[in-house]
Amino acid sequence: MLAFGGFRLQTDGTLLRGEAVVHLPPRELAALRLLVAHAGQIVSPLQLRQALWGDVHVTADSVPRCLSSLRARLEPEKCIQTVYKRGYRFSAEVRRYGAATVSALPRLAVLPFAAGYTLPEHLGPIIAEETITRLANAPHPVVSVLARDSIFTLARRGLTAHQIGETLKADLVLTGTLRALPSQFRLRAEMIRVVDGAQLWVEDLLVPQSRIAGLESELVERLVLRLSTGVPGDAQRAPTLSQGWRTGVPGDAPTLAQGAPRTPASTLSQGWSTGDLSISAAAAPALDPQSAPHLQVLAAGVEHREAYEIFQRAHYEWQTMQRHRMQDGLQHLLRAIELDPSLIAARVDLVNLCVTQAFYGYMSPAVAAEQIRHTAALIPDVSQRPEAILPALGWVSFHVDHDLPSALQAFSLSAHLPHDPWTTLLRVMFALSRHRFAEAIELLRAVIQLDPFSPWLHARLAWALHLAGQAAESVECIRHSLALFPDHQGANLYGSMILAFNGEAARGTGLAQDLAQRLPYFDLATAVHAYALACEGRADEARAILERLEWLSRERFVLNSFTPAVYVTLGDLDAALAELRTAEQSRCPWFFQMLADPRLKPLHGRPEFVEMRSILTRMEAAAAENPETGD
Numbered sequence: 001m002l003a004f005g006g007f008r009l010q011t012d013g014t015l016l017r018g019e020a021v022v023h024l025p026p027r028e029l030a031a032l033r034l035l036v037a038h039a040g041q042i043v044s045p046l047q048l049r050q051a052l053w054g055d056v057h058v059t060a061d062s063v064p065r066c067l068s069s070l071r072a073r074l075e076p077e078k079c080i081q082t083v084y085k086r087g088y089r090f091s092a093e094v095r096r097y098g099a100a101t102v103s104a105l106p107r108l109a110v111l112p113f114a115a116g117y118t119l120p121e122h123l124g125p126i127i128a129e130e131t132i133t134r135l136a137n138a139p140h141p142v143v144s145v146l147a148r149d150s151i152f153t154l155a156r157r158g159l160t161a162h163q164i165g166e167t168l169k170a171d172l173v174l175t176g177t178l179r180a181l182p183s184q185f186r187l188r189a190e191m192i193r194v195v196d197g198a199q200l201w202v203e204d205l206l207v208p209q210s211r212i213a214g215l216e217s218e219l220v221e222r223l224v225l226r227l228s229t230g231v232p233g234d235a236q237r238a239p240t241l242s243q244g245w246r247t248g249v250p251g252d253a254p255t256l257a258q259g260a261p262r263t264p265a266s267t268l269s270q271g272w273s274t275g276d277l278s279i280s281a282a283a284a285p286a287l288d289p290q291s292a293p294h295l296q297v298l299a300a301g302v303e304h305r306e307a308y309e310i311f312q313r314a315h316y317e318w319q320t321m322q323r324h325r326m327q328d329g330l331q332h333l334l335r336a337i338e339l340d341p342s343l344i345a346a347r348v349d350l351v352n353l354c355v356t357q358a359f360y361g362y363m364s365p366a367v368a369a370e371q372i373r374h375t376a377a378l379i380p381d382v383s384q385r386p387e388a389i390l391p392a393l394g395w396v397s398f399h400v401d402h403d404l405p406s407a408l409q410a411f412s413l414s415a416h417l418p419h420d421p422w423t424t425l426l427r428v429m430f431a432l433s434r435h436r437f438a439e440a441i442e443l444l445r446a447v448i449q450l451d452p453f454s455p456w457l458h459a460r461l462a463w464a465l466h467l468a469g470q471a472a473e474s475v476e477c478i479r480h481s482l483a484l485f486p487d488h489q490g491a492n493l494y495g496s497m498i499l500a501f502n503g504e505a506a507r508g509t510g511l512a513q514d515l516a517q518r519l520p521y522f523d524l525a526t527a528v529h530a531y532a533l534a535c536e537g538r539a540d541e542a543r544a545i546l547e548r549l550e551w552l553s554r555e556r557f558v559l560n561s562f563t564p565a566v567y568v569t570l571g572d573l574d575a576a577l578a579e580l581r582t583a584e585q586s587r588c589p590w591f592f593q594m595l596a597d598p599r600l601k602p603l604h605g606r607p608e609f610v611e612m613r614s615i616l617t618r619m620e621a622a623a624a625e626n627p628e629t630g631d
Contacts, residue, residue, distance in 0.1 A: 002036055004092040005077035009036065027052045028070045035080060035090040039417075039594035044087040044412045062205035085624075106171040106227070108135070108143040109151050111161055113187065114180045122316030124178050125152065130216040131174070136418070142227040146170055147451035149421060153485070154453055158531050163196035168452070171621030172200075174223070184208055187215060190224070201226065210305060234584065307340035314346070314434070315561040318353045321489055323521040329353060337375075344386055349373050351392040352422040359429070361523045365587040389425035392630050398430060398589045404619040419447050421456065428460055435616070437468035455481070456503060461491035467500050467596050477503050482511075489515060493528060497565075500532040501599055508532035528561035531599075534569040542566055558584075561590035565599040576600070577608050584612060590617055 001010045008016045013029050015022040024032065034051050035043055045063045054068065067088060071080050079092040110132045115124035117171040129148055138144040154164045165173040176189035184206050191200045203222050225567055249619045251393055255275040310332050318329030333350045346467045357363035372392050378387075396411030397403045411430060416422050424447055431440035451457060451506050462478035478498045481491045500508030512529035519525055530545035546566060561583040566577035580603075583591045594600060595613050603609040 297325035
């Protein structure tokens with residue numbers, strides 16, 4: 001139940017003022033629920049129209065009339081605020097009753113499971129990631145699940161489970177090992193209490209090797225049952241284990257006490273939106289169509305074991321940032337979708353992979369955009385189209401089509417999605433490309449609070465500060481990032497540019513050279529190496545690298561948005577403008593950010609540079625004429 005002002009909104013949709021029932025028509029109730037769910041945030045007219053009428057065409061005044069009627073029914077309370085040209089905000093304080101708030105829940109870190117030497121390396125991390133996703137997306141959460149990137153980063157450093165829990169201020173840590181038996185997989189999962197390092201319980205899960213996709217479902221079912229019946233997060237929250245469990249001797253697998261209830265795994269999917277896709281949703285045990293009708297298309301893939309296994313491999317491979325492995329991941333995803341067209345999660349991965357490859361220069365923006373559009377169009381029912389692909393479609397609209405109103409619409413409709421590496425990447429890059437640096441910096445700092453050991457977040461914050469002209473803060477931030485993640489690609493890439501620009505050219509050269517050697521096909525690292533060399537006064541070496549990139553561009557696509565800064569440093573402003581012009585024509589995803597890059601300041605007075613900057617000005621003007629897109 002939710003309470004605000006003098007009202008109470010019950011879970012069945014009944015609105016009470018005191019003890020009197022306030023009748024709400026269905027669309028006004030839906031509008032109220034949407035606003036309350038996003039209390040304190042701006043909800044755009046487009047979001048409301050989509051939620052209330054779907055794809056049915058309605059007049060422009062339909063949303064204002066609905067909100068006006070809803071306001072009248074909530075009088076005398078002033079709960080709904082109109083934000084000029086942006087939408088509506090539910091301004092009343094919302095209090096929740098009958099369910100634990102996220103802040104009161106124990107904080108759980110799920111570590112990547114160690115896999116036996118006979119198993120593929122991707123299985124342990126994939127099962128852990130799926131567990132994180134399912135617990136985080138549960139409609140009635142029993143834990144506050146910590147961010148994957150931070151956990152996995154600390155695990156790669158070799159920290160123990162207990163050390164990771166202490167570092168992230170977790171209450172509980174879930175760790176375990178995966179082994180292959182002759183005909184089964186065995187996952188031994190162990191829950192550790194961080195405050196004293198005590199092992200609370202151990203679970204052994206056995207599934208046939210033909211049903212590896214069901215292992216995550218079984219694990220989450222066990223976890224929900226354990227956690228919802230009183231597994232303690234710390235001494236203050238719950239001093240003892242629930243009496244429904246017999247813990248036995250630490251290290252032994254406990255068993256359910258007689259009569260203990262079993263929570264159906266299907267209940268975890270109730271209330272999910274189509275944007276909350278778990279990795280194995282397409283291969284999970286059959287769902288109750290009455291409880292989750294929007295996931296029926298995902299459940300249809302249960303018979304396609306080969307497609308799901310290919311998808312698992314692809315999901316792991318494409319996130320490596322290594323050119324050949326990302327391209328292998330692309331082919332695996334296409335094959336998985338071919339085998340099982342209902343595997344929606346594979347389509348989400350495919351669009352995120354295409355955007356990422358475009359940013360890294362491994363795929364031309366035009367090819368990436370075509371693949372993203374094609375992937376979205378092949379989801380037959382718009383109502384089944386997951387919201388997780390909307391940021392990628394927004395990227396295509398902005399960078400490739402130069403259609404800012406459509407981009408704003410896509411980002412507005414997906415604004416409620418929680419942080420994940422790919423959604424946050426696109427949100428930040430969208431803000432930076434629009435030169436909304438304060439917005440990007442605020443977003444990054446907020447997300448770092450949730451995901452404090454994500455290397456890319458820290459590195460991109462330094463880059464955002466650099467673009468904003470905050471040189472001292474940018475240098476301090478990138479030094480901190482390099483101290484935390486000395487070998488990470490993002491810290492090295494941004495660090496080389498920022499440090500070289502701010503008088504530490506030798507260190508910038510070292511960072512870029514090391515990165516280019518580790519990732520020889522990463523052209524951005526090569527261009528950044530040339531820039532650092534130019535800053536160091538090694539002009540001939542910088543020009544040799546530029547010539548090599550020029551030759552490579554005759555054989556394959558090469559992103560050239562980072563080369564204008566090299567030419568500027570070498571004093572060749574005409575060549576720098578030519579490189580920028582090529583970047584604009586190829587719809588490079590870095591183009592608009594480069595126009596704000598302090599390294600290109602000597603170009604600011606050039607008419608051609610002014611004309612390039614006017615592209616963004618015209619796009620913003622077009623968006624201002626269409627306020628319903630949300631901003």
